[in-house]
Amino acid sequence: MDRTTEDVLNAVGPRLRALRRDRGLTLADVAARTGVSQSTLSRLESGRRRATLELLLPLARAYDVPLDDLVGAPRTGDPRVHLKPIRRFGMTFVPLSRRPGGVHAFKLLIHARPEPLGPTPQTHAGYEWLYVLSGRLRLVLGDRDLTLPPGEAAEFDTSLPHWLGSADGGAVELLILFGLEGMRVHVRADPHRPSQGGGRR
Template identity: 75%
Template sequence: MDTETDEVIEGVGPRLRALRRHRGITLADLATTTGVSESTLSRLESGQRRATLELLLPLARTYNVPLDDLVGAPRTGDPRIHLTPIHRFGMTFVPLSRRPGGIQAFKMIIPAPQEPLVPSPKTHDGFEWLYVLTGRLRLVVGERDLTLPRGEAAEFDTSSPHWLGSADGKAVELLILFDPQGMRTHIHADPHRPAR
């Protein structure tokens, strides 16, 4: 097998795990929906089980994505990315990148809230960079409560409690780069370099 094929095959497991976690689905729920055992799904995601058409077809149906998206097959001729919005936590995430692992890019849309929201900060592994495209973002990170207007950017370690919402009751659109492995996604600041 050539190197490109090996890379595509090795990327299937991490891509499936990232998609499942991003959709907020447990292995048990996925097993029930697809009819594939939980242990087989786990081995498939960890790379201990090789992907087959028999395993990938029910996953593609469940996730409602083309089979090519699950395996990361290169598209022939057409360089466009076909965007499938994901609705989660009352927000819309539009994936802008398709490679497994590493930096993931999303357009995030926070709708205008029906009533004032009380921040409920969460934590997870990784590092996040965001840029406000439209609206005014309220960003709570640790003890800081910030308002970012259109054109401002922020970056933070997502192991710190954080929350994103509308600062003025109107919709907000963001560009977000997220790295689940915790690598920095924006290189304005080097954590090993002393501040000036």
């Protein structure tokens, strides 16, 4: 085994221990999440057990990190995110992140229409944060009907009935962060500050 590979493998244990402690987990917690025994996890962290793909895959899922981050592999290839737009419901979603799990980032374009569509609220598990880049966004959230101009942000639990559209039929561009239920961003909209667009957030 060459020295570089050996150094990479030797660094796996301390990296796994640091990830576990950062998340406030015990060996028993990680064992319950991964199905890997506590004794094996302990040997991995101390360097007495060599890391294998079979062991690292469930740990990557449990810690919600790419496999490369567990082994500290050097970045190779093209570092750019290759954007693949998704078109549906008169909108174009452009993924801005490719990390599995966790919070996902999108740029959303709501296309201009001669006559704005009527709202059709939907619900699903998760939490969403959005920021209007251009245009005037109509956000229907439960029994509230809000208009957000450029520069305004909102966040909400997506288990509430919600709908996004254009407030005036023009195109709207916005950034969206979406995560599973319970995963929230730290910036909060002030619910008492009047919106410039006539609604309240």
